[in-house]
Amino acid sequence: xxxxxxxxxxxxxxxxxxxxxxxxxxxxxxxxxxxxxxxxxxxxx
Amino acid sequence: xxxxxxxxxxxxxxxxxxxxxxxxxxxxxxxxxxxxxxxxxxxxxxxxxxxxxxxxxxxxxxxxxxxxxxxxxxxxxxxxxxxxxxxxxxxxxxxxxxxxxxxxxxxxxxxxxxxxxxxxxxxxxxxxxxxxxxxxxxxxxxxxxxxxxxxxxxxxxxxxxxxxxxxxxxxxxxxxxxxxxxxxxxxxxxxxxxxxxxxxxxxxxxxxxxxxxxxxxxxxxxxxxxxxxxxxxxxxxxxxxxxxxxxxxxxxxxxxxxxxxxxxxxxxxxxxxxxxxxxxxxxxxxxxxxxxxxxxxxxxxxxxxxxxxxxxxxxxxxxxxxxxxxxxxxxxxxxxxxxxxxxxxxxxxxxxxxxxxxxxxxxxxxxxxxxxxxxxxxxxxxxxxxxxxxxxxxxxxxxxxxxxxxxxxxxxxxxxxxxxxxxxxxxxxxxxxxxxxxxxxxxxxxxxxxxxxxxxxxxxxxxxxxxxxxxxxxxxxxxxxxxxxxxxxxxxxxxxxxxxxxxxxxxxxxxxxxxxxxxxxxxxxxxxxxxxxxxxxxxxxxxxxxxxxxxxxxxxxxxxxxxxxxxxxxxxxxxxxxxxxxxxxxxxxxxx
Numbered sequence: 001x002x003x004x005x006x007x008x009x010x011x012x013x014x015x016x017x018x019x020x021x022x023x024x025x026x027x028x029x030x031x032x033x034x035x036x037x038x039x040x041x042x043x044x045x
Numbered sequence: 046x047x048x049x050x051x052x053x054x055x056x057x058x059x060x061x062x063x064x065x066x067x068x069x070x071x072x073x074x075x076x077x078x079x080x081x082x083x084x085x086x087x088x089x090x091x092x093x094x095x096x097x098x099x100x101x102x103x104x105x106x107x108x109x110x111x112x113x114x115x116x117x118x119x120x121x122x123x124x125x126x127x128x129x130x131x132x133x134x135x136x137x138x139x140x141x142x143x144x145x146x147x148x149x150x151x152x153x154x155x156x157x158x159x160x161x162x163x164x165x166x167x168x169x170x171x172x173x174x175x176x177x178x179x180x181x182x183x184x185x186x187x188x189x190x191x192x193x194x195x196x197x198x199x200x201x202x203x204x205x206x207x208x209x210x211x212x213x214x215x216x217x218x219x220x221x222x223x224x225x226x227x228x229x230x231x232x233x234x235x236x237x238x239x240x241x242x243x244x245x246x247x248x249x250x251x252x253x254x255x256x257x258x259x260x261x262x263x264x265x266x267x268x269x270x271x272x273x274x275x276x277x278x279x280x281x282x283x284x285x286x287x288x289x290x291x292x293x294x295x296x297x298x299x300x301x302x303x304x305x306x307x308x309x310x311x312x313x314x315x316x317x318x319x320x321x322x323x324x325x326x327x328x329x330x331x332x333x334x335x336x337x338x339x340x341x342x343x344x345x346x347x348x349x350x351x352x353x354x355x356x357x358x359x360x361x362x363x364x365x366x367x368x369x370x371x372x373x374x375x376x377x378x379x380x381x382x383x384x385x386x387x388x389x390x391x392x393x394x395x396x397x398x399x400x401x402x403x404x405x406x407x408x409x410x411x412x413x414x415x416x417x418x419x420x421x422x423x424x425x426x427x428x429x430x431x432x433x434x435x436x437x438x439x440x441x442x443x444x445x446x447x448x449x450x451x452x453x454x455x456x457x458x459x460x461x462x463x464x465x466x467x468x469x470x471x472x473x474x475x476x477x478x479x480x481x482x483x484x485x486x487x488x489x490x491x492x493x494x495x496x497x498x499x500x501x502x503x504x505x506x507x508x509x510x511x512x513x514x515x516x517x518x519x520x521x522x523x524x525x526x527x528x529x530x531x532x533x534x535x536x537x538x539x540x541x542x543x544x545x546x547x548x549x550x551x552x553x554x555x556x557x558x559x560x561x562x563x564x565x566x567x568x569x570x571x572x573x574x575x576x577x578x579x580x581x582x583x584x585x586x587x588x589x590x591x592x593x594x595x596x597x598x599x600x601x602x603x604x605x606x607x608x609x610x611x612x613x614x615x616x617x618x619x620x621x622x623x624x625x626x627x628x629x630x631x632x633x634x635x636x637x
Contacts, residue, residue, distance in 0.1 A: 006469070007476040009411055009451045012099035015282035016412040023242035026407050026477070034097050 004031040047338060047346030053079045056337050056351035058322045058366070059358035061146020062609065063595035063616040065300040065308060066201075067355050069274075070620035072311040074628065079315050079349060081339050083358070084112070084143030086318040089301055093149075093291030101450045105289045110150045111135060112142035119361060120501045123518040123554045125378065131504050131512065136558035138391065138565055139289070140359055144318060147359065147563060147609075148299040152288045152415035152447060153264025155207045155298070156606035157198050157614075159426040160191035160227040165491075165602065168427060169437055178437065179522050181494045183388055185601040188573040188582035189618065191227045197617035198610060199230055202262075205298030206270035206278050209233035209262035223259045225422045238267045238281060238417055243408040243480050247444030248419035250540040256421040261445055262610075263416030264298030274307040285448045287415030297415070317341070323508055325354055325370040327589065334372075334592045340508065352631075353591050353623075357616075360598040364389070364498045364568035365513040373569075373579045373588050376497050378516075384579040384587075386498040389515065389568045390603040393440070393488035393523045394561040395531045395551040396481065398456050399543035403478040406542075410449030410477070418445030418482070421537075424530050425605040426489070436525040440488035440605030442534045446481055456481045458545055480538065484562055486530045488551070489605040493520055498568045519553040527551045564608050566600040571615075574637065581635040583622035584615060590633040593619055 004011055011031035019027055030037070054076040057064045064080055072078045087093075093110075103109050112135075120129035141147040161168045164186045169178060178184070201207075211232040212222025219232075237260035240248070251258040265281040272278070281296040295302050308314055319342035326335045326348070336350035356363050367373055367385045376387035401408075420443030422428060431437050448454055456479040457471040496518065500511035531550050538546050551561075572578025575587040584599055586592040595616050597608045604611075626634055 004451060007451060007455070007473050009449060009476070012284065012286070013411075014095060014099070014284045016284070016409075017280070017282055019409065020239045020241055020283050020412050023245060024407050025409075027409050027412070034100055 001031050001033060047348050049348045049350065052350040053077050054351065055079070055353045055355060056081065056349050057355045057357055058337060059083070059146065059356070059362070060144045060300070060316060061141065061357065061359070062148040062300055062613055064146070064355065064357035065304045066613060066616040067357060067595060067620050068314060069304050069308045070617070070624065072308065072314045074624050075313070077313050079317070079351070081320050081322055081337065081349065082144050082316065082318045083321040084318065086144045086316070087149060087291070087301065089291065089293060089295060093293050095293035098290055098293035099284060099286035101452050105450065105453055108135060108139070110141070110143070110289070110291060112140040117506045118512060120504050120512050120514045121557045122514070122516055125495055125516055129501060129514045129516070132557060137556065137561050138563045140563070144305070144316070145300045149291045149301065150289050151609060152607070153297050154416040154607040155202060155205060155209070155262045155264050155610045157226060158191070158604045158606055158611050159225065159428070161427050162604040163187045163189060163191050172427065173432060173437070179520065182522065183492045183494050185388070185570070185572055185577060187601055188571055188578070194614045194618055195227065195230060197614040197621070200617050201610060201613040203234050204272050204274070204303050205264045206235050206266055206272055207233050207262055207264055207298070208235040208238050208267040210237050210260055212259060221259060223422050224257050225425065225428045233262065235267045235270055238263055238265055238414060240417065240419060241409065241412050243410070243446065244418045244444050246541050247537060250537050251419065251421050254537060254540055256423050258419045258421050261416055261418045261420050261443060263414065265414035265416050266296045272303055274304060276303055276306050278302050281414050283412045283414055285411045285413045285450065288447045322366065323510065325356065325366060325372060325592065327370070327372070332589060334589050355593050355595065357595040360565045360596050361498060361513055361515070361568060363594055363596055363598040367569055367579065367594070368500050369510055372586060372592065375499060378495055378497055381494060384577065386568050388492035388570045388601050389496055389498045389517065390490045390492050390566045390600070391517065392562045392564045392603055393490050393519070393527050393551050394484045395486045395488070395527050396483060396549045397485060397531065397535045397538055398547045398549065399480045399538040400456070400458055400475055400545040401478045401480070401543055403474055406478040408477055408480065410446060410454060413447050413449070415447045417447070418443045420445065424533055434525070434529055436522045436529070438489035438491055438522065438526050438605065440486055440530055442486045442530060444480060444482050445485065447483060449476070454481055459547055480543070486527065486534050487605055487607070488523065488527050488530055490523055490603045492567060492602040518555045519551070524551070524553055562607070564597065564603060566597040566603040566608060569594050569598040570601045571599040572601060581637070583634050584619040585622070585634055587637070591631065593623065595619060
């Protein structure tokens with residue numbers, strides 16, 4: 001997700017209904033992939 | 046010939062938009078209907094659920110929802126004196142496969158053609174004189190009028206839950222809609238979707254320049270909707286994975302989200318998927334279809350007898366199957382005789398990519414749907430005087446950007462290296478502040494004597510049948526049209542404050558590797574004269590009256606719009622003719 005973070009692509013956030021009308025405001029949330037997010041997954045050891 | 050299956054009233058070849066609509070209408074009339082589909086059955090929940098539907102690599106780059114060229118393809122050449130070669134990776138257009146057809150991966154841009162589009166030859170000749178048209182241009186009237194199709198456009202829009210702003214309701218112009226559209230009997234079933242920043246900016250700049258911008262009519266739901274068949278769609282979430290993808294959210298109108306759930310409940314409807322029809326069978330007179338022959342996934346050949354055959358595959362496959370079945374005289378461009386394969390067209394698409402100051406503009410391009418955006422129609426069809434310009438045709442244009450998906454949509458200014466640190470820096474700087482409408486200029490492509498489909502003399506498919514061969518190039522008329530429209534389009538981005546613009550004109554020769562749209566049209570056209578059309582005004586074959594051929598293959602030439610609204614309206618129009626006329630007295634509906 002390094003590339004996505006670099007350019008500001010939030011991945012598959014899926015629902016932007018709260019942001020479509022917020023014109024010229026940078027989207028604030030970090031990216032989510034089709035595999036979820038690493039920090040949502042418990043560490044293996 | 047394969048083993049014979051029990052006879053049906055109707056066999057439908059291809060279960061996309063038109064096949065689904067026709068299957069529903071005829072099953073609803075009480076007929077026993079079977080649909081045979083070359084590709085797999087597709088369901089939203091199992092084939093493209095939200096969990097992985099948004100996989101750009103899998104669907105956009107690797108084309109998972111499309112026909113695999115290893116299964117079948119076409120050959121292509123620009124000119125009649127060239128040798129055509131098979132297309133081995135899709136480029137200019139994306140042939141669909143499977144239940145739902147192109148309706149699964151389409152943008153859901155749901156337009157009506159202009160009233161003058163249906164009487165194009167007559168209209169242009171009356172206004173500009175016959176000498177104004179290029180000598181080898183073969184445009185024709187459709188044999189059906191906008192007013193006749195209006196109730197059928199309406200049915201499709203209410204089936205889909207189209208989101209939009211009416212521009213003309215029964216002759217009264219409506220503020221904020223398209224003032225050039227033909228009169229509609231009632232407004233769209235849903236209001237337009239909310240517009241993101243860049244699209245809104247385009248609308249404002251267009252208005253400041255004196256145009257009348259309007260939201261693009263869209264099959265992406267602006268709110269929850271239940272259609273007349275009782276099927277429910279959910280509101281679109283602007284996820285930005287729509288065009289080239291299936292919608293996991295039941296928010297994009299498709300056969301799956303509008304008609305199939307009602308169709309499969311009918312006990313008199315059955316379907317076979319992964320089964321390819323190889324031939325329409327005729328009786329010894331050659332004037333009556335007796336059914337079809339198809340091959341199932343195991344390679345077994347079967348015969349499906351039926352009283353009525355509906356050919357509703359993707360446009361060029363309709364043409365190919367007519368040629369392979371020996372129905373209608375094949376078109377010969379040398380002698381200008383024959384009908385099957387003539388008046389084949391595509392579209393004349395171009396774009397303007399524009400770059401804005403990143404310290405002032407944040408477009409969030411990933412917030413989008415596939416039919417979102419603001420458009421103008423001042424330069425479509427014959428909405429403007431072509432006299433001074435020396436060409437005919439036109440198109441709508443708009444900021445209709447569908448996505449900010451990072452493999453596809455990372456525009457960088459000209460001169461940027463194609464990889465490495467400088468490229469990354471340019472992508473980072475411009476991702477949020479560049480605009481790439483995609484199919485921003487949606488130009489018409491009119492028909493010509495040397496643009497057509499026939500059977501390839503060399504290459505065959507897995508059943509040893511000749512592949513369809515496309516002979517297509519752009520003519521000066523379309524190149525002039527595109528130059529004029531693209532320049533007008535760029536003026537709007539200039540007015541929006543772009544600091545740099547790249548005009549991507551469409552030029553000759555026609556390049557089959559460069560994506561335009563999937564709007565292949567013509568080849569089995571409708572009309573009033575059996576000498577120049579394969580179908581009558583009800584899409585009934587002139588030679589074999591128990592065969593109806595649905596789809597964009599019926600367009601005598603392509604207009605400056607996405608075709609699906611018209612394709613579906615014609616399907617309803619044909620269904621209505623079958624139900625109200627043909628079934629009462631099966632036979633040729635028109636005495637030509």
